[in-house]
Amino acid sequence: MMAVSKAITSGYGPLAALVMDREYGSLLPSSTVRKTNGADMRSLAAAKAVIERLRGIEKRLIPEDIDADLKEELEQGLLATFSTKEESLKYKLVSMKDEFPLFGDLRGSGLIWSLDVVDIQGKLDHEACAIIQKALLERGVLVRDVRGALLFKVPITFTDDDLQQGFKIIEEYLRSR
Structure with missing residues (x-):
């Protein structure tokens, strides 16, 4: 139901x-x-x-x-393209998690995923998460800060170009930190 x-x-x-x-x-x-x-x-x-x-x-x-x-x-x-979009989003998030040690667990399905922001001991880092969320918003990428995790809630209408552009902005910011 x-x-x-x-x-x-x-x-x-x-x-x-x-x-x-x-x-x-x-x-x-x-x-x-x-x-x-x-x-x-x-x-x-x-x-x-x-x-x-x-x-x-x-x-x-x-x-x-x-x-x-x-x-x-x-x-x-x-x-018709939902599964492909889900796979593309998950691939980008897994790649980012693998590249940046500040990310912990990745959870989600479909087009809604959360990625924990963690400190050097692997514990949730609420302060760092808030800083990252604010910096990304200033750069035009909307992710939410939910209890120390970045929440990615992508509209079904997004294109592959939108995804690539958004993650380029995210990755450039993370590399500059």
């Missing part, structure tokens, strides 16, 4: 869904647990657009006068 809300409309309106196998749905009481008091048409339209963007849009619905790369991406859908 999984509840989804804000992301299903990309934040463009109120909507939530409870996703589960059919067999479990029959166990829910027939009351307001199964529905809200109404539906906002804007939210439904936004959710439909989000789902189409993830799964792909029919070729006949894509305007002819747009960039060929964007046209291909719209037709394929963002989920």
